[in-house]
Amino acid sequence: MSIFNKVFNKLVVEGQEASAKQMANYFGTTVGTVQARISEIRTQKGIAVYANKRTDSNNRTTTFYRVGTPSRAVVAAGYRALAAS
Numbered sequence: 001m002s003i004f005n006k007v008f009n010k011l012v013v014e015g016q017e018a019s020a021k022q023m024a025n026y027f028g029t030t031v032g033t034v035q036a037r038i039s040e041i042r043t044q045k046g047i048a049v050y051a052n053k054r055t056d057s058n059n060r061t062t063t064f065y066r067v068g069t070p071s072r073a074v075v076a077a078g079y080r081a082l083a084a085s
């Protein structure tokens with residue numbers, strides 16, 4: 001199974017939330033590869049993948065990715081952007 005499919009299954013099919021580092025360790029690849037696959041899920045599949053930043057007690061910030069439903073305002077902004085181009 002490709003890394004794309006593994007990331008897709010984790011986020012979309014299973015509905016889990018995870019950081020790129022967690023997925024990279026789990027799938028045996030790099031953080032950059034996972035981030036690139038997340039970008040592909042957003043652009044090629046049109047799925048809303050949200051990046052939520054969290055800061056721990058040691059002041060380290062980590063980005064966690066999850067799939068969600070876009071708000072009406074986000075969808076409207078997308079249509080306006082398409083109409084403008």
